[in-house]
Amino acid sequence: MNTVVNVTEPRILHAQITEDEIIAHLVDGRTISVPLIWSWRLAEATENQRQNFEILGDGQGIHWSDVDEDISVEGMLYGSPARHPYHPANQAA
Numbered sequence: 602m603n604t605v606v607n608v609t610e611p612r613i614l615h616a617q618i619t620e621d622e623i624i625a626h627l628v629d630g631r632t633i634s635v636p637l638i639w640s641w642r643l644a645e646a647t648e649n650q651r652q653n654f655e656i657l658g659d660g661q662g663i664h665w666s667d668v669d670e671d672i673s674v675e676g677m678l679y680g681s682p683a684r685h686p687y688h689p690a691n692q693a694a
Contacts, residue, residue: 611674612660618643618651625677628660633674639682642668 612628623643624634638644643651643665650667657664662673673680 610661611678613656613663613674614660616654616656616663618654623663623672623677625663625674627674633677635672635677635680636682639680640670640672641683641685642670 613625614628616623616625621637622634623637624632626632646668650665653667654663654665657671660674662671664671
């Protein structure tokens with residue numbers, strides 16, 4: 602018995618951003634989502650900034666120019682939340 606292996610990397614066909622999720626519809630028919638809070642930049646962005654995105658390249662990811670954020674399809678499938686930079690209130694000079 603032969604098994605066909607698809608070596609094509611997952612690609613985003615189109616995406617939507619809700620109040621709570623980043624949802625990617627893939628070329629192969631799958632739909633994946635991650636919580637919006639995984640991206641602190643998007644979680645802190647306005648609705649207009651969140652909706653101003655573009656699909657990168659041939660569907661490898663999503664880019665939000667207003668908040669300088671990129672999320673790859675691989676990051677959505679296998680990644681973890683982006684860490685918010687640490688800014689201590691009292692820094693020693």
